[in-house]
Amino acid sequence: MRAKNLIIITCDEMRGDAPGFMGNPDCLTPNIDNFAEKGIVFNQHFAVYGKCVPSRISMMTGRYSHTDGYRTIQQLMPSDQPNLVGKLKELNYETAVFGLNHVWEDFFGDNSKSSGYVDYHSFTEDSFDFINDKKWPVEQPDQDSREPLELEDGYQYKGRIEKDLTFHDDCNRAEQAIHYLDEVRDKSRPFYMQLNLSRPHPPYAVEEPYFSMYDRDKITPWPYKLPENASLPLIKMREIRTGLEDPEENFRELQAVYYGMITKVDTLVGKVIETIKAQGLLEDSVVIFTVDHGDFAGQYGLPEKWDTAMQDCILHVPLIIHAPGLNKERDVDSLTQHIDLAPTIMDLLGIEADWGIHGESLLPIINGDKRKSAIFAEGGHEEEMWSRFNSPVSDKRCGKQDTYRYCPETMSRTKMVRTDDWKLIIRLTGGNELYNMKDDPQETHNIYGNPQYNDIILDLQQKMIEWCLKTDTDQPFQKDVIA
16 A cells, blocks of 8 residues: 655654664653654664754755755755655645744745645644644642753753743644644645654753653763864864863753653654544554754763764664555664655655655665665855854853854864764864774764774775765756757
8 A cells, every 4th residue: 555645743953862762771752662663763864964954955855955055044945946845735735834944935925824835834824823822831840850950051051941831832833733633634635744843952941840850860871071082163162162171960961851852752742643543644644753963962061963063963863654565574774864755755655756866765775675885964164154153252151153253163064974884074174083883883082093094084085075976066957958
C-alpha cells in the first residue's frame, strides 16, 4: 500500500544523543520512544547546516545550502523555488503548517484560508483564533522543587517558568495541529501537515514538573571542557558567553533543564501521535519526527549553537520515519542527511521531483542495499559580511551577538566532511579540525596537524573538493541551453 498523506513533526535543537530511543538512559522520552519502536530509526542522521532556516530549507528542497545561497535566518525561500510542499500543492494536497515558518517567504499571505504558501497556519483567522486566545496554567513549585540558578546572560538560561503559558507556547502549537487533524482538514483530499515545536531551543527554561525532574548530580554529563587544540569559535564563545573558568555546576544545570524541555516536547508529541492513531492516519500516511539541528546544552561549557561549529552535538539529529509498507526489520546505521528527506518522501508518496536534488531516496539504504560513505555540512559567511554584524556590544559578558562583534572571524566560512570513522573541518581563517570518531566520539581531541594523519586528511579533502564541485550553484536556472 502506498502512502497518501504526509505528517512531519519537528522540534528545534534536540541533539541526536538526547532522547531515550537514541540510547540516552537519563532523558525521558516515552512517547517518542514508543513511536520509534514502530518506525525506522536513523541512528546517524545529520543536518547540513547548524542554523534553523538553512537547515529547514534543505529538508524541503533536498539541496545543500550553499547552492542556493541560504546562510542566515533572514533569507527565506521564495515561492518560485521548487520544493516538496510546492510540489504537493500542485498535486492538490491540502497544506497546513503550525508553529515556526522559517522556510517560505510568502507563508502568511493575508492571513485567510488559501492565501500564502499554505492553506492553514497558526494565525489563520477563525479556524485557530480560539486556541491562540487560551492560557495554559502551569504547576507551581513546592517544597520539593529545585531553585533556579542565577546565571549571566551569555548562558541563555531563564530557569523555571511560573507564569501561565500563552499564544506562542508549544502547548498552543500542538493543540492547533490536533484541532486541524480532528476538525479542520478536508477528509476528501490528501493533506500535508507540519508541526514545528520551538523547544528545546534556548532560552533554557521550562515549567514544573519538568524543571525539577532531573537530578543535576546524577545525569551523565557531557564533556564540559574545551577540546584539546580547540577551534577559535569554541574558544571565543566560551570566553565571551560563559567564561573559561565557570564551574561545572552551571553546565549541569543547562543540561538538566534542556532534558526537562525535551520531556515536555515528548508529552506534546505524544498527544499529537495519539490523535494521528485515533484518526486512523498511520495506515495511509508518511509520519516523520525529526529536528532542524542540535544544541551544545552545556557541552564544552557552551549554550545553544554556532554557525561554524561542526560538532556532532550540533549536526547529529533524531529521525524516525513511519510509513505503510515500510517494514521495521532494522534500524538504519548508515550516515544520512536532511537533503535525503524530500526525495525519500516523494518516493514513498509516488511523486517524481522535477528539480535538481542533491539528496537521494533512503529506501535502498533502509532495505540494506546501500550505505553512504560520507556526508557534508557547512556554515559561516563571506568576509565582506562580517562588518554587517551590527548588533550592539554589551559592557558585560554576554552572548552570541557580542561574539559576532568582538571576533567576527569565528563566522568564517567553514565546511565539513564526515565518514563513519573520521571528521575533517576546514575553515578559511585556519583552525582546521580532525577527529577520530570511533576513538573520540565526543570530539575532545583535535588531531589536525599531526603528520601521521596526512593520508587520511588528503582522502577527506578529495571528498570535500568533489562535493563542492558537484553541488556548486546551478542558478539561475536555464530551461533551454545552447552549448
